Amino acid sequence: MSRGTEEILHEQRYLDLLYTRLDTLRAHAAGQLSGVLQASGGTQQARTERDGLAAGGAGRLAQLDAAEEGLCFGRLDLAEGERRYVGRIGILDENGDFDPLLLDWRAPAARPFYVATSAAPQGVRRRRSIRTRFRTVVGIDDDVLDLDVAADGDASGLVGEGALLAALTAGRTGRMRDVVETIQAEQDHAIRSELRGVLVVQGGPGTGKTAVALHRAAYLLYTYRERLAKRGVLIVGPNPTFLRYVSHVLPALGETSAVLSTVGEMFPGVRASRADAPEVAEIKGRAAMAELIAGAVRARQRVPEDVLEVVYEGVKYRLDRETCEAARELGRKASRLPNLGRKAFAEHIIDTLAGQVVDRLNDDPHRQETLAMVNLIAEELGEDPAEMADGVFLGRADRDQVAASLVDEPSVQEALDWLWPQLTPQRMLAELFATPELLREAVDEVGAVGEVGEASAEGAPLLTDAEIDLLIRTPGGWSAADIPLLDEAAELLGDSDTAEAAARAEAERRARIAYAQGALEVAEGSRSIDLEDPREEIVTAVDLVSAEMLAERFEEVDGRSVAERAMADRTWTFGHVIVDEAQELSPMAWRLLMRRCPARSMTLVGDVAQTGDPAGAASWDTTLAPHVGDRWRLAELTVNYRTPSEIMALAAEVLERIDPGLKPPRSVRSSGEEPWRVSVPASSLAEKVAELALREDAELAAGDTGRMAVLVPAERLAEVAAAVSARLPEAGYGSDPDLERRTVVLPVRQAKGLEFDTVLVVDPAAIVTAQHGENDLYVALTRATQRLGIIDVEG
């Protein structure tokens, strides 16, 4: 038997042991779960607790199931003779002395597997990658980190090179895979960076930024579970197609508790389904929109030029400007948030009107004579004349009664609504974007309070007339760029719903504390009162927990998962926020995300050379300055794992045009295949693309693996998609295409973050004419893992 075979047999025996343990753990978890699920009855509290246990049990089982594929993938032989196996989860030797049989890849003791090099071996003598298929070992690759033993060592700088290259050249499936077996050292540094503060991971295309973002989420949830489990981790991606593409990675790593979302999904109750023209989205994304919305909110608290008339029981009453101004002042003093301050404002208006009504009713031309008569009678009867006069004329109590009936009066409601409407964010924005006058009033209002300057050029209006025209639209539906604006409006208006919900939550919290207090008193009462009792020294629950702490524990027993609670609550704040393709976010989207993470514990991954969104980032400095100043740290990724060097050479020319100062990432491999290029007449472009797509599709079909994307300028999408699907009816395209189809047709922006074995780039000259067009072309060229074809239009 050769030494290699012997080693494989050895690893197989160890793997068998691990799978036996995994099966036992699974059976145990399944048994516990079915026990919980079969239990019934009990109090509401007991049921809710059972729901919590069932969710926890199902989570544990899912974690164990996810570990089945590639359970163990590495071994470290340390200089002192210790041996560690590294895998997807940690498994202890429960039959022995609880030594780890398998180390979770996230555990500190597993780290050398990813970062040890010959130059810095970290006590590692040998690193072994163990390749498995189902439960069978199919190969092993050893790196000997002993300069004396292996001269070639890590000349490539790659860790576990064999396994890495095997992963990189495998055909794509339309779903992203985890890379836990082959994480590289520079990626590992970013993944394991501390939880606190803002970490920016900058790297060119294919450097594993998305992989880092997702593995970092898994790492943080493992390492800081106590802190993060309650508030959750949010992962933000650029569009639903991308989120679907990456959605299998975390479950495959055994994590189901992170929330994946686009910014367009972050306003509960609103689905962004409307499309904005790029120039409109750009305006809506500007930081100045925050001022505009603040101005729009203020401008909705009006006062009349002169008077506002209100009709009550057929009689006209007048609200003059001073009264309205006084009411507005009271409302603004009562709360910074108009929806909460409105009550004080409305009370003043109603009370003033009630006063006018009462005065009118008391307005008796013979009042003096009547009063004299009342005085006389009071004297005669020995009664208090003032009290008696109150009984004859209308007084305070009557005024309150009038006020109560005024509240329901349509004409009064109309006046209040004109002066200071109760606005939902939706109503406010829908009206603002439907009414040029409201937009102009908002712009004027900002100018009036002198806020212009920071966000717009000195003295220039916040929006030009042409920009106002662009924003005007018919009501109905929301776009992704509207979501941060709705969120901003909700913040500024103080949605009364939230205020009421907060009040309700506070009342519930107090009830829980009272209950907990009671529980503690019972515990305290059962303690011995004999001061001499030696048991006095015994620490009990009463000493360890306060009523508030106990109440908080009850609060944790909420049947819904953190993800469900977070997505239903606009004011939810997350324990950590990870943003992928972060360069695409507009300043308004950043404001929304920063509100979701006041602790500023964030990971932002992206590449400023790939910015396609007209409202997106040109530099991390300027993007982050308004939120964290210069308090952020940078991790750079420099190696491209996706794009072969032949294709990267072509992309590097485009990068040079974007910014000669930027360096393309270094490709780890070459494919041996040069990109090809053809020119076709404009009139037959779609037909020719379809023909070439058919050829490439057949090639992939013959190899029985791989995916292809036809990337087109947005304006050519309909025509090319129609021609391609006429020849390849299975081809996917549309707003949320199925990436698991062998061939898809996409506009470049939709391909952000994705990758395909074969890519056809159609009409690059047209792609570059869009705003950030060179960046788009750079993105398009770097999507390919194997083959690239470029189809130019002649002339």
Ligand SMILES: Nc1ncnc2c1ncn2[C@@H]1O[C@H](COP(=O)(O)OP(=O)(O)OP(=O)(O)O)[C@@H](O)[C@H]1O
């Ligand atoms: N350490 C690794 N081991 C194996 N494969 C890796 C590794 N790092 C990255 N990859 C693979 O390289 C490809 C590119 O990774 P990823 O999509 O994360 O890059 P990116 O930096 O987000 O790219 P882009 O900015 O172009 O969207 C993916 O197929 C990913 O699985």
